[in-house]
Each structure stands twice: as structure tokens, then as C-alpha cells.
Amino acid sequence: MASLPDLDRRFSRKIEAGKGIQLSADDLDLFVSTGAYDVFRQAVAEYQRTQCQQRNARSRSTSAANSLSTNGQGATSRSSGMTTSDSVSEAQARLRVILKPGG
Structure with a gap:
């Protein structure tokens, strides 16, 4: 059965290396039981x-590209989104x- 420190080490190494991780049923049980x-x-x-x-x-x-409005002085401004x-x-x-x- 997987232990929390073991699972943590595996997660940390994979995260640092930018790699994927395969989880066993025990790993998933541990992940769920911790509330994660x-x-x-x-x-x-x-x-x-x-x-x-x-x-x-x-x-x-309306989108900023399609929304031109006047500010009362003849100038136009775009919507801020x-x-x-x-x-x-x-x-x-x-x-x-x-x-x-x-x-």
C-alpha cells in the first residue's frame, strides 16, 4: 500500500520534471482519503x-472590437471588456x- 510520504515524493519528482504520473488504486484511495x-x-x-x-x-x-461609443464630444472609445x-x-x-x- 502506498504511503502519504511516498505519494508526495512521486508527485514532487514528476512535477519538478514536468512528467506525467500513473496512479494505482492504492494511490487514488490515499489521495481521496486525505481530502485532496x-x-x-x-x-x-x-x-x-x-x-x-x-x-x-x-x-x-458587446465585444470591444464592435462597441464604439461617443463620449458626448464626438470622440469614440472602446469597451474595456x-x-x-x-x-x-x-x-x-x-x-x-x-x-x-x-x-
């Missing part, structure tokens, strides 16, 4: 929610803390 999978799913849900909100906002507004949410970055940071070696 719950955090991952939360990050996915927040990412999907943000994508839907951004898509909805884009569909309700929209900003992105930090919720996905926050969830990813929480996941990094949980999966951090020795954490």
Missing part, C-alpha cells in the same frame, strides 16, 4: 462556475498547501 480530491473537485466547480459567469457576461455585453475572478487561483493555492511536502 475534495479540494480538487471544489477547484473544478469554482473554475466551471467562473467560466459560466464569464460566458454569460460576454453574451450580455471584463475582469476575471480570483476564485480559481485561490482554490489552486489551497490545493498546493494541502499537497505540499510535509503538509
Whole structure:
């Protein structure tokens, strides 16, 4: 059976090398039992929610390329677009803390 320190070492080495990793059923059980999978799913849900909100906002507004308006003095300006949410970055940071070696 995989141990948490062993799985951590394998993750860390693969991340540093930029390589993929194959997980056994024991590895997955350990990943789920630590709560890491719950955090991952939360990050996915927040990412999907943000994508839907951004898509909805884009569909309700016009794009910067097609939106020219006058400022009352005959000059035109472009739409500034929209900003992105930090919720996905926050969830990813929480996941990094949980999966951090020795954490």
C-alpha cells in the first residue's frame, strides 16, 4: 500500500520534471482519503462556475472590437471588456498547501 510520504515524493519528482504520473488504486484511495480530491473537485466547480459567469457576461455585453461609443464630444472609445475572478487561483493555492511536502 502506498504511503502519504511516498505519494508526495512521486508527485514532487514528476512535477519538478514536468512528467506525467500513473496512479494505482492504492494511490487514488490515499489521495481521496486525505481530502485532496475534495479540494480538487471544489477547484473544478469554482473554475466551471467562473467560466459560466464569464460566458454569460460576454453574451450580455458587446465585444470591444464592435462597441464604439461617443463620449458626448464626438470622440469614440472602446469597451474595456471584463475582469476575471480570483476564485480559481485561490482554490489552486489551497490545493498546493494541502499537497505540499510535509503538509
